Amino acid sequence: MKLHLSHLQAILRRLPVLIRPRAPMRTAIALICASAGAFIAPPPGGSTPIVSMNMLGLAAASGTHPAKALIERAAAAVRSDPQRSRRDAQAALALLAQRPDAELEIRAQLLLCDYFSERDRGVAEAHAGRARELLPLVQRQGLQAGVLNCAGAILETVGDNERAGELYDQAVAVAEQTGDREMLAAALYSRGYLQGLRARYAAALMDLKRAQAIYEQIGLPHHALTSLNGIAIMYNRMGDYAQARDIYAEALKEQRAAGMYREVSVTLHNLGRAHENLLQWNNAQEAFQQALKISRGLKYERGEAYALRGLASVAIGQGDPKGALTILDRAAELQRRTPDARLDAQIQLARGIALHHLNELPESAAALIHALDIFEQAESHQELLATYSELAAVQAAMGQWQQGYLQLLSAQKTAERLFRNQIDQRFATLKVEFDTAGKDKENALLLRENLANQNALAQARRARHLQAAVIVLTAMLTVLLATLAIHQWRTTRRMRVLAMTDELTGVPNRRAVLSRLPALLKQSASRCSLLIIDIDYFKRINDEHGHSEGDEALKLVAARLREGIREPASIGRLGGEEFVVLLPDTRIDEACALAERFRQQIMAIDTRRWAADRRITVSIGVTMSLALGDTPSAMLQRADAALYDAKRTGRNCVRVRLSAHECKAENAPADGPVDDRAEGSGGNEERYAQQGDAPAAGFT
Numbered sequence: 001m002k003l004h005l006s007h008l009q010a011i012l013r014r015l016p017v018l019i020r021p022r023a024p025m026r027t028a029i030a031l032i033c034a035s036a037g038a039f040i041a042p043p044p045g046g047s048t049p050i051v052s053m054n055m056l057g058l059a060a061a062s063g064t065h066p067a068k069a070l071i072e073r074a075a076a077a078v079r080s081d082p083q084r085s086r087r088d089a090q091a092a093l094a095l096l097a098q099r100p101d102a103e104l105e106i107r108a109q110l111l112l113c114d115y116f117s118e119r120d121r122g123v124a125e126a127h128a129g130r131a132r133e134l135l136p137l138v139q140r141q142g143l144q145a146g147v148l149n150c151a152g153a154i155l156e157t158v159g160d161n162e163r164a165g166e167l168y169d170q171a172v173a174v175a176e177q178t179g180d181r182e183m184l185a186a187a188l189y190s191r192g193y194l195q196g197l198r199a200r201y202a203a204a205l206m207d208l209k210r211a212q213a214i215y216e217q218i219g220l221p222h223h224a225l226t227s228l229n230g231i232a233i234m235y236n237r238m239g240d241y242a243q244a245r246d247i248y249a250e251a252l253k254e255q256r257a258a259g260m261y262r263e264v265s266v267t268l269h270n271l272g273r274a275h276e277n278l279l280q281w282n283n284a285q286e287a288f289q290q291a292l293k294i295s296r297g298l299k300y301e302r303g304e305a306y307a308l309r310g311l312a313s314v315a316i317g318q319g320d321p322k323g324a325l326t327i328l329d330r331a332a333e334l335q336r337r338t339p340d341a342r343l344d345a346q347i348q349l350a351r352g353i354a355l356h357h358l359n360e361l362p363e364s365a366a367a368l369i370h371a372l373d374i375f376e377q378a379e380s381h382q383e384l385l386a387t388y389s390e391l392a393a394v395q396a397a398m399g400q401w402q403q404g405y406l407q408l409l410s411a412q413k414t415a416e417r418l419f420r421n422q423i424d425q426r427f428a429t430l431k432v433e434f435d436t437a438g439k440d441k442e443n444a445l446l447l448r449e450n451l452a453n454q455n456a457l458a459q460a461r462r463a464r465h466l467q468a469a470v471i472v473l474t475a476m477l478t479v480l481l482a483t484l485a486i487h488q489w490r491t492t493r494r495m496r497v498l499a500m501t502d503e504l505t506g507v508p509n510r511r512a513v514l515s516r517l518p519a520l521l522k523q524s525a526s527r528c529s530l531l532i533i534d535i536d537y538f539k540r541i542n543d544e545h546g547h548s549e550g551d552e553a554l555k556l557v558a559a560r561l562r563e564g565i566r567e568p569a570s571i572g573r574l575g576g577e578e579f580v581v582l583l584p585d586t587r588i589d590e591a592c593a594l595a596e597r598f599r600q601q602i603m604a605i606d607t608r609r610w611a612a613d614r615r616i617t618v619s620i621g622v623t624m625s626l627a628l629g630d631t632p633s634a635m636l637q638r639a640d641a642a643l644y645d646a647k648r649t650g651r652n653c654v655r656v657r658l659s660a661h662e663c664k665a666e667n668a669p670a671d672g673p674v675d676d677r678a679e680g681s682g683g684n685e686e687r688y689a690q691q692g693d694a695p696a697a698g699f700t
């Protein structure tokens with residue numbers, strides 16, 4: 001029998017999509033529509049929660065469009081309750097007419113496109129067209145892949161797999177170009193499923209595996225699970241039942257955990273089918289029974305019919321053809337309510353086998369011929385092989401040797417075709433798996449490298465930040481240290497000044513002034529002179545006027561001395577009422593003249609404020625450095641001796657010592673010696689002169 005494309009299209013039109021774990025189009029649309037919100041899984045028992053007006057009101061109040069909740073619920077119901085999905089999508093469109101939102105409307109239009117793609121091509125195309133019109137209004141250009149997917153599904157449903165494949169290719173390309181991973185996964189799923197239908201299992205597996213990986217990466221585990229089921233179906237079709245069985249078992253666990261009961265019933269059926277192909281009757285029976293129970297609970301008649309067919313097959317395998325026929329009657333009845341050509345053919349095949357076992361040969365042959373017709377059109381090699389073989393045996397048993405032989409030849413040809421294709425596809429799959437594993441390894445390496453680079457970059461960034469922080473801190477520390485250093489320098493300078501200054505009079509102290517003397521003696525080109533000035537009878541001032549007045553007198557004397565010298569000359573307080581004047585490059589006559597000026601100026605100090613009848617007088621000892629080998633102490637001793645001379649010879653006068661023994665009266669008081677009588681008993685010890693008691697040059 002020659003198979004034409006039109007036959008295939010016709011059979012595909014008749015084949016409902018029910019037994020697939022999820023119809024690819026439905027899945028793709030559901031994914032698009034569920035993308036912005038949580039996937040709403042139907043609760044146990046299959047009833048879908050109702051979006052109340054409160055929910056919608058809440059959505060409006062929280063700023064989300066009220067149509068969004070409806071669209072999400074419609075997306076979730078695509079597989080479990082198509083009617084409800086349609087109603088919700090239409091209600092969403094009504095809301096969107098009042099408050100337009102292009103992206104939400106595209107999603108609603110795609111849901112309706114999905115619903116009608118199996119029922120009314122014209123309406124489905126109108127929805128796809130409207131979604132296409134809205135595309136320029138949305139930012140998410142990846143949605144274009146969703147529209148292409150929908151158009152592909154319309155063509156797939158009517159059996160135009162060639163053009164459907166082209167549209168899925170475009171959808172994949174658009175999703176890849178726009179970088180829309182979710183759309184890409186949906187398009188890959190659709191294309192992969194179609195490849196499987198066209199017996200291109202290797203290519204199908206590649207697409208489905210990519211879709212599964214993307215769903216896992218973008219956090220859509222339910223969709224990843226759907227892809228996994230698709231993968232298992234491909235293995236089943238390639239005759240790798242054990243692989244298929246293992247994947248179904250794995251998917252089942254996750255579907256159960258997620259409460260996806262309708263999917264659980266479908267996967268259980270597929271698992272039973274894998275066991276059936278492996279002739280594992282007990283396992284198959286258990287799986288079919290569970291599938292039947294859940295389908296009944298969900299009132300999912302098509303699922304129930306498929307499970308019953310499986311149980312009938314198990315009954316035959318276990319040697320109970322009669323029981324099988326009873327089960328098949330119930331399955332056929334359910335199938336008639338929800339027509340499904342492939343299921344019809346499978347029921348007929350099982351009937352044929354059971355009847356053969358019961359030796360009801362003509363009925364068996366009729367059932368098998370009925371099944372054969374459908375399987376031939378669908379080019380379902382595996383089932384064709386079983387049907388041809390069974391029919392050959394029945395016809396042989398009926399004595400129809402020639403027909404039986406022809407069926408046997410067909411069975412042989414089909415087996416050859418089936419096995420060749422399965423082997424080809426297995427090899428292709430192995431190659432794809434090998435390539436994918438290689439690429440995965442490469443990707444993992446790249447990922448690791450990328451991660452290492454990122455870590456290095458992050459570390460470099462951290463180091464830069466740290467460096468900047470260190471620089472800032474260093475700068476701050478430098479400023480702080482500089483400030484501290486300046487402060488310290490100022491403090492030190494102030495302390496040094498304080499340490500070298502006489503606190504009371506403000507003139508340099510003994511240490512400060514005498515520290516200059518050695519250098520002066522060394523450096524001075526010519527000789528230097530030194531004066532020691534001592535206030536006469538200073539004790540009396542203290543005694544008679546108080547210590548503070550004594551301080552005042554000291555300050556006044558110091559001020560006169562400071563006023564009386566110019567750089568490089570310097571003065572200092574030796575201690576008590578004694579001052580010293582250093583005169584670099586000054587000859588003795590100039591020094592004596594200066595001493596005399598000091599004596600007179602100090603005597604001229606106005607003391608009326610505290611002692612109207614007294615004057616301050618000073619005695620001054622003068623010396624000059626020796627031409628050779630002079631020392632500071634020797635100079636001081638000479639000046640001190642001169643001072644002693646001045647005191648001894650009556651005070652208020654200037655005396656000179658140029659050598660250790662010489663004594664020279666510079667200004668022996670012109671007007672007479674010291675008036676030691678002034679205070680009577682003081683004698684030479686009484687150095688405070690009373691005004692008027694002594695002549696002008698003496699102590700007054």
Ligand SMILES: Nc1nc2c(ncn2[C@@H]2O[C@H](COP(=O)(O)OP(=O)(O)OP(=O)(O)O)[C@@H](O)[C@H]2O)c(=O)[nH]1
Binds near residue numbers: 538546549575577
């Ligand atoms: N008010 C005040 N008195 C001081 C200070 N330093 C020393 N004296 C006093 O100066 C006096 C010095 O007395 P004397 O050494 O007897 O000398 P004098 O009375 O000037 O007599 P002659 O030097 O012999 O003329 C002492 O009574 C010290 O107490 C000071 O800083 N302030």
